[in-house]
Amino acid sequence: MQSVQSPLTRKLGSFVVLSSAELKTLDDLHRRRRNFVAGRDLMHQGQTDQAAYILSDGWVCSYKLMRDGKRQIVDFQIPGDFLGLRSVLFHTADHNIEPITPVTASEVLASDLIDAFASSPRLATAVLWAASRDEAMVVEHLVSIGRRSALERTAHFFLELSARLKLVGLGTVEGYACPLSQYMLADALGLSAVHVNRVLRELREEGLLTFQKGKVTIHDFEKLVDVADFDRTYLDDYGPLLR
Amino acid sequence: MQSVQSPLTRKLGSFVVLSSAELKTLDDLHRRRRNFVAGRDLMHQGQTDQAAYILSDGWVCSYKLMRDGKRQIVDFQIPGDFLGLRSVLFHTADHNIEPITPVTASEVLASDLIDAFASSPRLATAVLWAASRDEAMVVEHLVSIGRRSALERTAHFFLELSARLKLVGLGTVEGYACPLSQYMLADALGLSAVHVNRVLRELREEGLLTFQKGKVTIHDFEKLVDVADFDRTYLDDYGPLLR
DNA sequence: CAGCAACGCTACTTTAGATCAGTTTTTAGT
DNA sequence: ACTAAAAACTGATCTAAAGTAGCGTTGCTG
Structure with missing residues (x-):
């Protein structure tokens, strides 16, 4: 049992009580650490076969670019957040991700996710919860901008x-x-x-x-x-x- | 093997190839059919322990109400779409759902979902895909309204x-x-x-x-x-x- | 079948926020 | 420490969309 949790474990742990096997599975998702410099996009809309990431340190923003150069930032991500989860399931990224600060993140492949879900359906529910929480935020942004x-x-x-x-x-x-x-x-x-x-x-x-x-x-x-x-x-x- | 598919099966089937066991599990989610009349809200923000639904016929809209009475419709749902999936995971609904036409929908409990995920991790992935697709639409609405x-x-x-x-x-x-x-x-x-x-x-x-x-x-x-x-x-x- | 409630439509007026055109301050690089 | 560039800030003007007000049309419902 570790005392230092990753931000993701901390977040998911606030939703489901995780067994030590499940904690181990989550830990395994953090192999393949990557570092990124600020300003240089980490993901581009249209890019195919992009991996997702779990952000462990730094801030990034997800945005969409319009034909005329305007951009709309959809959300900022902070440690513990998934980056580009949709891109994995869609096979192609529908938005850009730009590191705002220097960033460290763990690469997660579609197969990692499916394996994790196979080892624990509770983990699947937890990840669905995290994704739903992100969606709730996007919805709130929509309400903000709209009304x-x-x-x-x-x-x-x-x-x-x-x-x-x-x-x-x-x-x-x-x-x-x-x-x-x-x-x-x-x-x-x-x-x-x-x-x-x-x-x-x-x-x-x-x-x-x-x-x-x-x-x-x-x-x-x-x-x-x-x-x-x-x-x-x-x-x-x-x-x-x-x- | 049935030739008439539910709209949900049809939608998920366009993403993953489903085994007959998985089709059966999806079918089982359609026990507990409910009918609703147009105009009378089917779900309210703040309501706790709300079930989710799979919409099989009719149109509904998901919206949020502001203090001053303004409202923002987040999305319209058509047959095959989940209604209030977030509400199940959050334990409490964060938006309202209003039937626009007479509607028939199947009630889905959190436990149904967890059981379905346990029987097939691929189904979990498929549902996560559907949820991500919904989120992609909300994101697109955000971009629309913002820019x-x-x-x-x-x-x-x-x-x-x-x-x-x-x-x-x-x-x-x-x-x-x-x-x-x-x-x-x-x-x-x-x-x-x-x-x-x-x-x-x-x-x-x-x-x-x-x-x-x-x-x-x-x-x-x-x-x-x-x-x-x-x-x-x-x-x-x-x-x-x-x- | 009258009457009322939605809904659709249009003209006029107002306003929140955009755009333009800068100046000043802060930060980072050599 | 000195410059260059990025970010913060300001005032003047412009505009897309809101708000207001009112009329016509459709379709219920008593």
């Missing part, structure tokens, strides 16, 4: 990141380190960089939140939750539900 | 529906039956109903597509693909990839 104002949307974004980072021990109620530029924020929020800047100023002036020099500081959590219409149960760590 | 204009977005929407319906045999290149109102379209596209109406007029006047009286007629597929920046490989039926 929330720029201010509400930005507030929601920072609260979501806060909840996610807290779960893997990378943030507190006061705030967290955040290596994103205002341009990336703009691409994620469906806004222009100029407008993001104005919204950040407003959040700061309203005493809600400050994002400066790679640090997010939450000044008034309650007011922020109210502004963003943030669901407190969203992404919460309920403790293992499936035993 | 496409109202016209492009609407064009993209109708092309996506066309591709999905063709796969389950409910549409052709010329068009398809579509029981949606302009209000629902607005809630799905992140637009106002008034603006949807204007966009539909423009699509009609440009000779691209007509949506009237519950029927979508595609006048110029190629031009529509161009306007929408629609990826032709998106949602395509590649034939079984995993053998």
Whole structure:
């Protein structure tokens, strides 16, 4: 029994209680470690036979590029998250993945996954849960962009990141380190960089939140939750539900 | 061996080749059939211990409601689609599901799913594939709302529906039956109903597509693909990839 | 078959956020 | 330490889509 868990084990462990055999299987998925430099895409849309990865250190973003050069960032991934899981099942990648910081990740092949599922159906359920959680986030982003104002949307974004980072021990109620530029924020929020800047100023002036020099500081959590219409149960760590 | 397949079997079968034991397991998921009337929600956000369903007939929409009454439709589901799969794994529903037409669906419990996965890891992979496909659509909606204009977005929407319906045999290149109102379209596209109406007029006047009286007629597929920046490989039926 | 409720449609007005065109500040490289 | 480039920031103008208001049409339902 190991005391140091991988971020993925930690995350899945919050959903299912894992046996030591299952922990071992998860551990085995972390053979084939790879390192990537920031800025150089790790996966391209259209690329075939791409492996998936489990992110163990650093931040990346998943995005789609439009014909005219505009881009939409779908989500940022932090340690413990899968990268490009869809690409494996689809045989071809439908989005790009760019490391924002230097990154270390473990390559996972389709066959690894199928073998893991064969050794434990509970693991299959756990991975499906993780995938569903990712989808829930994408859905929330859709709602944000579709129906929330720029201010509400930005507030929601920072609260979501806060909840996610807290779960893997990378943030507190006061705030967290955040290596994103205002341009990336703009691409994620469906806004222009100029407008993001104005919204950040407003959040700061309203005493809600400050994002400066790679640090997010939450000044008034309650007011922020109210502004963003943030669901407190969203992404919460309920403790293992499936035993 | 049956010659009449359920829409789900048909869909999953386009991804993995299924053994007769696996077909039987899928069939067993269709015990517990339920009927629902249009308009009366089948699932509510916040509801706990909700079962999932496999939709066998009719259309439904999944949506989220905001504090101020605005709503965002995340996706429409057609026969063969899972309803509320996330809700089962999350123990509580994070969205609402409303039948648009009268609907028949089969109730699926978390335990059914786990049992099915235990009997066949390939089935687990197939279900993960279906879930990933749904996520890919949500991602595409996100991109649409975030970076496409109202016209492009609407064009993209109708092309996506066309591709999905063709796969389950409910549409052709010329068009398809579509029981949606302009209000629902607005809630799905992140637009106002008034603006949807204007966009539909423009699509009609440009000779691209007509949506009237519950029927979508595609006048110029190629031009529509161009306007929408629609990826032709998106949602395509590649034939079984995993053998 | 009258009357009401959806739904579809259009013109006018308003607004949130984009775009343009910079300046200032911070960061990283030689 | 000095430059170059990237990121942050600002004000002025523009525009896509929202909101508002109202009319016509269809189809229920009592």
